[in-house]
Amino acid sequence: MASHETTTPVADLTLEEKAALVSGRDFWRTAQLEGHGLGSIMLTDGPHGLRKQVADPDRIGLEAAVPATCFPTAATLGSTWDVDLVRRVGEALGAQTRANQVSVLLGPGVNIKRSPLCGRNFEYVSEDPYLSGRIGAGLVAGIQSAGVGASLKHFAANNQETDRMRVSAEVDERTLREIYLPAFEHVVTTTQPWTVMCSYNRINGVHASRDPWLLTTVLREEWGFEGLVVSDWGAVVDAPDSVAAGLDLEMPGTAGRSAAAIVAAVRSGRLAEADLDTAATRVLALVARAQPALAEPGTADLDAHHVLAREAAAAGSVLLANTPVDGAPLLPLAPGARLAVVGELARSPRYQGAGSSQVTPTQVDDLLTALGERLGADVPFAPGYTVDGGDADAALREDAVRVASGADVVVVFLGLPAAAESEGFDRTHLDLPANQVAALEAVAAANPRVVVVLANGGVVTMPWAHRAPAILETWLGGQAAGSAIADVLLGLREPGGRLAETIPHRLVDTPSFGAFPGDPGRPGTVRYGEGVLVGYRWYDTREMDVAFPFGHGLGYTRFEFASPTATVTGAGRDVEVRVAVRVTNTGTRTGSEVVQVYIADPESQVTRPTRELKGFAKVRLEPGESREVTVTLGARDLSYWHPGLRRWVVEGGAFRIEVGASSRDLRGSVEVQVDGEPLWLPLDEDSTLGEWRVHPVGGPLVERALAAGPAVDAGLAAMIDEMPMRLLASFGIGGFDPQSLAALVAEAQAAG
Ligand code: BGC
Numbered sequence: 014m015a016s017h018e019t020t021t022p023v024a025d026l027t028l029e030e031k032a033a034l035v036s037g038r039d040f041w042r043t044a045q046l047e048g049h050g051l052g053s054i055m056l057t058d059g060p061h062g063l064r065k066q067v068a069d070p071d072r073i074g075l076e077a078a079v080p081a082t083c084f085p086t087a088a089t090l091g092s093t094w095d096v097d098l099v100r101r102v103g104e105a106l107g108a109q110t111r112a113n114q115v116s117v118l119l120g121p122g123v124n125i126k127r128s129p130l131c132g133r134n135f136e137y138v139s140e141d142p143y144l145s146g147r148i149g150a151g152l153v154a155g156i157q158s159a160g161v162g163a164s165l166k167h168f169a170a171n172n173q174e175t176d177r178m179r180v181s182a183e184v185d186e187r188t189l190r191e192i193y194l195p196a197f198e199h200v201v202t203t204t205q206p207w208t209v210m211c212s213y214n215r216i217n218g219v220h221a222s223r224d225p226w227l228l229t230t231v232l233r234e235e236w237g238f239e240g241l242v243v244s245d246w247g248a249v250v251d252a253p254d255s256v257a258a259g260l261d262l263e264m265p266g267t268a269g270r271s272a273a274a275i276v277a278a279v280r281s282g283r284l285a286e287a288d289l290d291t292a293a294t295r296v297l298a299l300v301a302r303a304q305p306a307l308a309e310p311g312t313a314d315l316d317a318h319h320v321l322a323r324e325a326a327a328a329g330s331v332l333l334a335n336t337p338v339d340g341a342p343l344l345p346l347a348p349g350a351r352l353a354v355v356g357e358l359a360r361s362p363r364y365q366g367a368g369s370s371q372v373t374p375t376q377v378d379d380l381l382t383a384l385g386e387r388l389g390a391d392v393p394f395a396p397g398y399t400v401d402g403g404d405a406d407a408a409l410r411e412d413a414v415r416v417a418s419g420a421d422v423v424v425v426f427l428g429l430p431a432a433a434e435s436e437g438f439d440r441t442h443l444d445l446p447a448n449q450v451a452a453l454e455a456v457a458a459a460n461p462r463v464v465v466v467l468a469n470g471g472v473v474t475m476p477w478a479h480r481a482p483a484i485l486e487t488w489l490g491g492q493a494a495g496s497a498i499a500d501v502l503l504g505l506r507e508p509g510g511r512l513a514e515t516i517p518h519r520l521v522d523t524p525s526f527g528a529f530p531g532d533p534g535r536p537g538t539v540r541y542g543e544g545v546l547v548g549y550r551w552y553d554t555r556e557m558d559v560a561f562p563f564g565h566g567l568g569y570t571r572f573e574f575a576s577p578t579a580t581v582t583g584a585g586r587d588v589e590v591r592v593a594v595r596v597t598n599t600g601t602r603t604g605s606e607v608v609q610v611y612i613a614d615p616e617s618q619v620t621r622p623t624r625e626l627k628g629f630a631k632v633r634l635e636p637g638e639s640r641e642v643t644v645t646l647g648a649r650d651l652s653y654w655h656p657g658l659r660r661w662v663v664e665g666g667a668f669r670i671e672v673g674a675s676s677r678d679l680r681g682s683v684e685v686q687v688d689g690e691p692l693w694l695p696l697d698e699d700s701t702l703g704e705w706r707v708h709p710v711g712g713p714l715v716e717r718a719l720a721a722g723p724a725v726d727a728g729l730a731a732m733i734d735e736m737p738m739r740l741l742a743s744f745g746i747g748g749f750d751p752q753s754l755a756a757l758v759a760e761a762q763a764a765g
Contacts, residue, residue, distance in 0.1 A: 020301040021049045023294045028286070031293040032275040035256060037266035040246075041066070043296060044266070054303045056164065056208075056243065056264065060120020060136060060152070061086050061365070061491065062372030063109050081109050082318040083365050083372040087121060087148070088470055088488035089329035091138035092510035092566070094607045095631050096151040102325050103155015103163075105318045110161045112313040116303035117162040117208055117243075120370075123149040123196035124212075126514050127172040127547055128529040130440045135366040135470025135489050139513035140548025141563065142192055143626045146199030153204040160306035162207025162299070165200050167245055169193055169227060171212035174439045175530035176537045178247070181215035184541040187619070189216075190654035190661075191545050194231070201236045207299060208241045211260060213248045215536070222248040228259035241295040246369075253278035257285070261292040262299075315375050319493055323378070324506075326490035326497030331510035332567040333484040343422055343464050343483040345504025345569055352388070354381055355397040355413045355456055356426030356449075358468055363400075363428055364494045366470045368436025378495035380426060380466070387499050393420065397452035400430045406448045410455045417456045424502065425453050425481070428468035439530055443474040443520050450477050457481065466498055472516050475560055486510075504569060504602075509631075511566035511607045511675070515549050518560050524551035549676040550622035564609050564626075564675035570600030570636065574608070574680035577672040584688035585663055590646040594672045594681065596632060597639035605633040608642045611676065612651060613669040618692065619653055624671060627651075646670075651687060657694050665689025696761045698754055702741060703734035711761045718757055722748020 023031065030046055038044045042053035058064040063081035084090070084102050093099060110118045122133075126140045138145040153163040170182035170193050184193065200206060211221040211228060221227055222244050232238045243262045249255045252263060252271035263271055278284035335342040346352065359380040365372060384392045397413035398406050417423040427449045434440055444450075457463050457480040465481040467473065470489045478484060485508060487498055500506040517523055524543040531539025546554055549563035575595040582589050592610055610628035614621050628644035651668060652661040665688050673679035694704065696711045705715040719725070725733065725747050733746060741747055742754040749757075 020297050021046070021051055023290050023297060025049065026293065028276055028279060028289075029272065031289050032272040032279075033269075034296045035261060035275065035289065035292045036252065036263035036271040040265040043262065043300060051297070051300060054116040054300050054307070055114065056117040056119060057115050058119045058369045059164065060118070060122055060370060061090070061106075062370075062374070063106070063113055063115060063118065064370065064372055065113050065115055078373045079113060080373050080375045081113070082315060082322055083374040083492040084322045085326045085329050085491035085494070086135045086366055086370075086470060086489040087138045088135045088513070089326060089490045089510070090152070091144060091148050091513035092329040092331050092488060093325060094144065094511050094513070094629055095328055095509070096147050098325060098328055099148050099151035100155040101321060103152040104158055105155075105313070105321055106152070107156040107159025107161050108311070108313040109318070110156065111159045111306045112310050114307055114310050115161065116307065117164055117299075118156055119164045119210065120166065121149050121152040121163065122166050123200060124167055124169075124171050125193055125196070125547060127541070128523055128525045129443055129472035129514065129517070130520070130529060131172060131471065132174040132434050132439045133366070133368070133436050134472075135434065136370055136436070138196070140515065141513070141626050142195040144513055144629070145196035149196055149200040150204050153200055153206045157204065157207065162240070162303070164208040164210045164243060165197060165206045166210035167212035168197055168209050168232070169212060169221060170216045171214050173530045173539065174437055176533065178213040179215070179535070180531060180537040180539055181218050182541060183217055183538050185544065185656070186659065187654045187656045188541055188544045192547050198236055201232065201238050205239055207302065208243050209238060210243050210245050211248060213245050218536075220248070220250050222260055223251055223254040223258045225258040233259065241299045253284040256292050257288050261295040319376060322491045323493035323497045323500070326487065326494045327501050327506040328509035329490065330485055330487045330498065330501055330508045331512055331565070332508035333486055333516070333561050333565070334478065334482065335567050336482040338462055338482050343462060344485070344502065346422055346502050350421040351419070352384070353393045353395075353416045353420035353423045354384065354426065355395050355417055355423060355452065356466075357396040357398060357400050358428045359394065359424070359426035359466075360396070361400065362495050363431055363468050363489065364491055365489050366435060367431055370436070374492035377492045378497075380495040380498050383496040383499035384502070387503055387505070397425070397456065398446070398448045401432070402446055402448045406451070410452050413452055414455050414459045417460045420460060420462075422462045422464060423456055423460050424464045424466060425456055426466045426468070427453060429470065429473065434470050440471060443472060445473050453477055453480055464502065466502075468494070472514060474517065474519060478560065507568045507570075507602070507604050508566065509568070509605055511564050512561060513563075515552055515559050515563045516561040517552070518558065522552070522557055522559070524548070545622060550625065553676055554623040559677075562675045562677035564607070564673075565678065566607070566675075568604040568606070570598055570602040570604035572606040572634070572674070573597045573599050574672060574674075577670065577681045577683050579670050579683045579685045581685050581687060585690035586648045588648050588651065588663060588687055590651070590668075590670065590685055590687070591643060592628065592646065592670050592672065592683075593641055593643045595639055595641050596634070598634035598636055601636050603633065603635050605631050606674065607631050608644075609673055609675065610644045610646070611671040611673070611679070612646065613671065614651070614653070614664070614666070615669065616666050617653065617664050619656070621653055624676060626676075655692065658692070662692055663687065663689045664692060697758055698739040698742070699737045701735055701737055705738065706734065708761075710764045714757060714761055714764075718749070718753070719747050
């Protein structure tokens with residue numbers, strides 16, 4: 014049916030029509046209102062490619078979708094640390110969304126990788142909120158530049174798949190504000206996504222889909238979100254509650270059940286009609302803003318997008334190790350080297366994850382074919398293992414050893430089978446399949462000149478790393494991963510990636526070990542007891558050894574960092590720190606380096622992580638070229654969330670600014686002094702004597718009162734700083750009694 018170009022005023026709609034509008038027509042479309050000439054628009058997955066089901070949109074299913082470019086998953090895109098490149102990927106995603114007459118692409122996902130076990134980590138960017146926010150913003154800006162919308166998901170604290178539809182994430186506010194919300198905040202405040210998708214789970218007992226604090230106070234009032242909040246598919250548990258909390262669109266539709274409940278709630282006075290009007294208005298606005306693109310869908314250049322997918326896959330591939338063998342690193346492969354390839358995944362690639370994000374690719378490149386094409390001849394190959402770990406593996410290993418023995422270099426392609434990780438469940442261990450490790454061991458024993466290539470959505474531990482002088486982690490690199498990996502191995506492109514997540518030695522080292530995925534049952538809970546110490550914040554603060562640190566990744570050239578400088582201007586909430594460092598390509602090939610800026614606040618009222626990423630820049634330099642990289646830090650970058658004041662604060666004092674190539678490869682640091690803002694909590698009877706003493710107004714008052722009172726016994730004097738004043742008054746310590754304390758509190762409050 015025809016759609017209006019302009020917004021239908023909500024005042025023209027009946028109560029029933031408004032209620033119908035705030036839940037979907039079917040699985041992927043919004044409601045249509047025939048009497049008003051208002052058509053449906055379509056929202057579909059996402060995030061790294063369009064998944065528009067071929068079948069009728071009136072049912073759920075992961076069956077065939079129209080062909081679309083499967084770009085690298087977020088795990089690979091996050092590892093690019095390249096916001097411009099990611100934006101170009103977003104533009105291509107937007108063009109394909111538009112060409113298919115879809116109005117909103119359901120992505121990106123910027124949930125934090127709290128545990129490497131999360132089955133959906135392939136769809137998320139990083140363990141770090143700063144990086145997640147920048148990559149997410151690049152994607153949203155790109156997608157929306159095509160005149161279609163993005164859906165920033167899953168808001169919020171959806172960090173596991175186990176019981177994801179019910180579990181309550183028990184998280185203190187400081188941890189939410191510093192770790193789990195900032196990526197959403199950055200994307201919302203800098204790109205205004207057309208939609209934000211709330212998650213299924215509860216946060217501190219309240220479903221995200223009916224949490225007014227999350228959906229209205231934080232998202233709209235604090236961050237200024239102007240778009241529409243859509244539910245994750247089926248996340249609404251009580252439609253009227255959701256509307257009241259700030260949810261605008263329930264998806265998928267519920268065959269009129271939600272509409273009926275909303276109408277009844279308005280009639281009974283339980284739901285204010287004004288709240289329904291607000292939600293309906295936002296749906297109307299979304300439908301209206303989708304119209305120009307629907308009227309002119311255009312076409313998408315699928316060949317060009319495949320080329321872009323290939324570029325992005327290489328840019329997100331992380332060269333973890335490239336240790337010289339006989340005096341020279343194995344990568345890039347020496348021209349003319351006799352090559353052998355082992356590993357089923359080299360010819361049967363795994364390049365995307367399972368679940369709602371599964372794209373029907375336009376074409377798929379495999380490494381074996383791509384290498385053969387590049388080299389102009391077939392490369393000796395043995396599968397080495399079966400992906401499902403079948404009985405034939407012993408014979409396959411023998412064959413692999415034979416093929417590998419005759420080669421100068423053997424590329425061993427390993428990874429997680431599709432069945433090992435998916436949306437909908439979490440992993441229980443971090444190991445590669447035993448049959449794959451056995452194949453590697455056998456091959457390496459026969460020929461130690463081994464390059465391991467990895468394809469996996471979530472981190473795997475690498476107790477076998479000593480067997481492989483070179484290791485290339487490609488994550489799940491999309492449909493062009495095979496040709497991109499060939500480019501990287503042959504040195505036609507550099508491996509441009511840096512780790513967006515730490516690779517630990519063991520599962521037991523991980524921050525949430527023992528508290529992931531939480532306590533089962535109803536209501537299930539998961540306690541985020543590690544607080545803000547997530548990812549490298551945990552490993553670095555606890556000085557733990559890791560296999561490969563956050564930010565790590567080698568290229569094919571070398572970079573030198575000069576000593577960084579930092580200039581402070583302003584103070585408190587207006588402070589700015591301009592960090593500058595000169596970086597030089599001292600190698601012989603053109604390449605890029607990711608200059609990472611971390612801050613440390615060694616003295617603070619709260620425990621802060623040893624270091625936190627607050628800026629980065631990816632620079633591409635010719636051999637011998639050098640460039641000054643500058644990163645400007647603002648007050649927010651130096652702040653922490655004060656649990657008592659419930660706001661961001663800049664605590665004055667010394668900050669260390671560290672600049673480097675990973676969280677463990679710091680090339681220089683500089684200390685700056687920053688004038689902070691006053692951090693005094695209001696004083697009352699319940700404030701401790703210690704809190705009174707450090708307070709600029711209360712301190713002199715309380716010292717005066719103590720001096721006037723009887724001397725406090727020396728042993729007791731050591732204990733009383735931690736006592737609330739009301740106890741001192743009740744015990745008569747220092748001459749205080751309830752009346753004199755009340756007078757003191759009144760005097761302090763009057764003085765400000
Ligand atoms: C997933 C979302 C997805 C939606 C629609 C949900 O189960 O959590 O990420 O966008 O389904 O397929």
